Amino acid sequence: FPFAEKPYADIQRDKDPKVSFLNCKLKADYSYVAKAVNAISSTGRAMILISENSLYNNIDKEYRQELIEKGLIETIITLPRDILPNTSIHYSLMIISSGNSAINMVDGRECIIGHGRHKSLDVEQILEIVRSKQDHYARVGYDDIKKGAILSAARYFQEDIKLTDPVPLCKIGTSYRGYQYNTMRLRMHQLQEELDQIQ
Numbered sequence: 001f002p003f004a005e006k007p008y009a010d011i012q013r014d015k016d017p018k019v020s021f022l023n024c025k026l027k028a029d030y031s032y033v034a035k036a037v038n039a040i041s042s043t044g045r046a047m048i049l050i051s052e053n054s055l056y057n058n059i060d061k062e063y064r065q066e067l068i069e070k071g072l073i074e075t076i077i078t079l080p081r082d083i084l085p086n087t088s089i090h091y092s093l094m095i096i097s098s099g100n101s102a103i104n105m106v107d108g109r110e111c112i113i114g115h116g117r118h119k120s121l122d123v124e125q126i127l128e129i130v131r132s133k134q135d136h137y138a139r140v141g142y143d144d145i146k147k148g149a150i151l152s153a154a155r156y157f158q159e160d161i162k163l164t165d166p167v168p169l170c171k172i173g174t175s176y177r178g179y180q181y182n183t184m185r186l187r188m189h190q191l192q193e194e195l196d197q198i199q
Contacts, residue, residue, distance in 0.1 A: 014038040019070065021063045029054045030063040037072055037096055045074070045097045052078070052090040055151040064149040068142050072096050075104040075130075078153040080112045083121050092153065103145065105153040107136040 011031050013020065017038045021030040029050060036046035054060050055076065067073050075095040084091065111125040129136045138156045145151070 011035075018072070019063075019066055021066075030060055033063070033067070033094070033096075037067075040096065040098075042098050045095060048094045048096065049091050050094050052092050052152060052154070055092060055094075056155075061149050064151055067096075068145060068149060071100045071142070072098065073103050073151065074100050075106060076151055076153045077106040077108050077126060078157075079121065080109050080119070083112070083119050094151075100142070102139050102141045103151070104130065105138040105140055105156045106130060107153055107157040109154070110136075 019034045019037050021034040036048050040046050074097040077093040079091050081090055106129055108126045111122040113120045113122045
């Protein structure tokens, strides 16, 4: 669907809809998601390219929550950046089907063929991740997602920050506080220190 489109006219309601996210205020993303959901049969599937932002922002939380409560999300695949021409927006692939109790989270951010401007998605690598269900794969129960309704797969694959020779702050300084200096205050502070040294 047209990414980040704003709905200027009412979208026609589907007959016997499973979900209804019509005429979303800021973006039409979930209106298109609803159209895909309502178009599939009880055993069918739909694949939707959706902006990463739509998977975790507060504006669309209620729509994500409804999809989760109705067991409609099967898989979220995080796609690499810069594989779609003329945009730097980060996208994911949402796979919709009925009767799910967990979501397959797939980290496909490194699944790239080519370099520079000629990058494309390595579909075989993503399929291998799904088949092996090991690295870059997590199955997350709906109960673990419900609270925040955050569907970004990337959050399940964040690497722990590893510190080399960490030193406690108390060994570096004895007096510290959370105060932010702007340029003017910093210069005034430096001038005051210089004046104190002269006296």
